Amino acid sequence: MAERGAGERGGRNERGGAGERGRGRPGGARGGNGRGATTRIDPSRQAAYDVLRAVAGSDAYANLVLPGLLAERELSGRDAGFATELAYGTLRLRGRYDAILAMCSSRGLTSIDPGVLDALRLGAHQVLGMRVAQHAAVSETVDLVRANVSPGAASFANAVMRQVTRADAAEWERRMAERTTDADDLLGQRLAHPAWIVRALRESLALDGGTPAGRLEAELVALLEADNAAPAVTLVARPGLVDERELTDAVEDGVVTPAGLAPTAWRLAGGSPDALPAVRQGRMGVQDEGSQLVALALAGVTVTDGDSQWADVCAGPGGKSALLGAVLAQRTDELAALGALDRPSVLVAGEVQPHRVGLVERSVKALPPELLDVVQWDGRELGTAHPGRFDRVLVDAPCTGLGALRRRPEARWRRTPADLKPLALLQRELLDAALDATRPGGVVGYVTCSPHVAETRAVVEAVTRSREDVEVLDAVAAVNAVVGRPVEGLAGPYVQLWPHRHGTDAMFLALLRRV
Template structure:
């Protein structure tokens, strides 16, 4: 049986993710363009790729039961074909014969012809039971967070972290809703850079950001404002994080702003547009040369473009004491708040990652405080709701710097957002996919003495 172009693309993406540590959200669009897929096939390739990666933990449990062996004992090339087949059988409206036959053909095309009988047997076994029957088998004997983790295809430690973050708002009961939201493809959000474009040029208004628009569909790069660099694809949570810093108070001409960890440059571009309108000057810093190049490209639309420094952010902050009026610290983090858009991330991250990230975040915060001038504003932002990366970091930095004060960030956002965000009373703001339609972005404004 021939293999459809969409399934070839999806399989190629899975292999690149699992064999080459590729990022699906970056790789898939280029693979779709290279294969010249029709809009219908592009949508199928996207649903297949993202669905198989998001639901990998759940589907692997099904595969292990159907195969009678752990998935670690299955050749990776065969396993990825099985994952695509199982996702079609259990989560998509695809005829069973097409899901089975084309997945087996992928095994042959991958050079694993001797495994075709095994793959066919596994998928036929899966096809003989309903999704509800498989769900009962997968969840048998599980309870609590382990059951939620298995059912929602999240690692248990991530579920526990989400529970703790929601519990801090007395909202632990929302955990199933949050996990479900993580498994729904987010709508594509666009940002019109202020002074360069208007949201009305891009599509329907966004959900919460005043400079956002909802993508009308298709390739966003085909829209003239995006093609010219006057608008970008950007999650609305990221937009609000940048706007919280730029619109927390009026801009005084001549202010110096800094995006301390700027790569890949999305927030830097929005800040640069805001600074330009208010007569401020933005600078950016990025450690990794390739990412610094992305920042420069993101800022090319401005004349002259902001200066982009390359180097360690901790050293940069310490070397520029008291020089900046506003600083954005979008800190390196686990990225648990963006699992909707980065489907493979939930399986790559480990609790041990926090052991490296938490001290780094603390060092970056200290460096940013050093670089902040008297009365200056610092926005500490993470795309993670994990308490160790959010509230605990803020409490610790306030303890280390007695002159630093927490700004009522929900109040600032209330004056920016296009609708009531329903944020609880707290100095910090935690956005959520299931409440706000954004990534789970954490934002805390801090003010120097």
């Protein structure tokens, strides 16, 4: 359960961590509470604290906030690593730490100042999830509260943190079990997921057909643990834009290794992706392997009588558009060489939000501009605007994001069951419109980065029941064809990928042919 500690990056906090220079020593960051009090605090901890406050206060995502903070404050190396581990680890395990803090505090959590509570969460993660000396975790947490909230609140934080240090992780789990009667609530506290998500993931695992008999609970625990593990950075080598020699050199230099499933997927060995020229130029990009697999599976399904008009309905931020566009460019060149290109090829990539249109434009910058049409549209109107136009359509529908909790851990605390009904309605509308915009014989790929049944098979089955012009294809066969072998744990006709089985985000794919 323990998160990877900053001690694994050189042991800096085995002797007290950044706190050794954080209180009045050179190198500390100065914080103030607006009441005249100042203190020197560790800049790595302050950065992690500011990330948590941004996430709580403005619905920001940590993976978007943290890189800018690190650059702005000139944190690099071990300091940046410590801040990253502290922020992400705390966000992942927030529910577990809240259960512990509730046992340590004389006040209910809802009555604690939000800034104090975030500092306590950071402190609990240092004590219970990282190899930070207890005295350093306590004193640095108190300093954070003093600098960012008030001296009076610092006394309260000190009392709570001293309670946290009086038991280890195993003892806190035992105390949780004594206080919690509901099995899903207890599992959610232990493994830091809201109980409703625990129940939803159990249902999804039971229905996807790939779970071995008698293994449901063990699979559920493995999935929840996988959500709490930091994922590797996966790159996509966009076909036709990155040659074999370039990839071979990168492997020999120890920069990347093959990811294992998608032929386009490569794991970054370390460092920043932007250090690679191919990433800076848009010929490669950061993209989860599951995201690559579902796009390649859609591109691989046989479509007869012309195959040059493709669409990505909800294209932002553009990773799948860039991959599909690269595949389409290769096929266009092949058809042109054979004299078999009956009309110009185009991938129309649409987004409803203007800023996401800009993200798509940046993602596809390395592709031939004549092949791409990046537009602003409401995907629900696609069938009316372009009836029967497209040969292939990708619907990467807006969803709860429960399949990417390891990358966006804050989503688990932000989402509620109330989000499901409006999202499911939007997902059905988008899929219906995409089918209307697809010609007979064409194919639609319906994708979500959520395994929740209400967003996956329930949406597909609601749409197919209401139409007589849709055939459900075997998405498992399409994914196996991309990989070149049978992928373990896929049952069909839909594909449900899992972090604990496949090392990918929990992507869902259904393939539908318009007949």
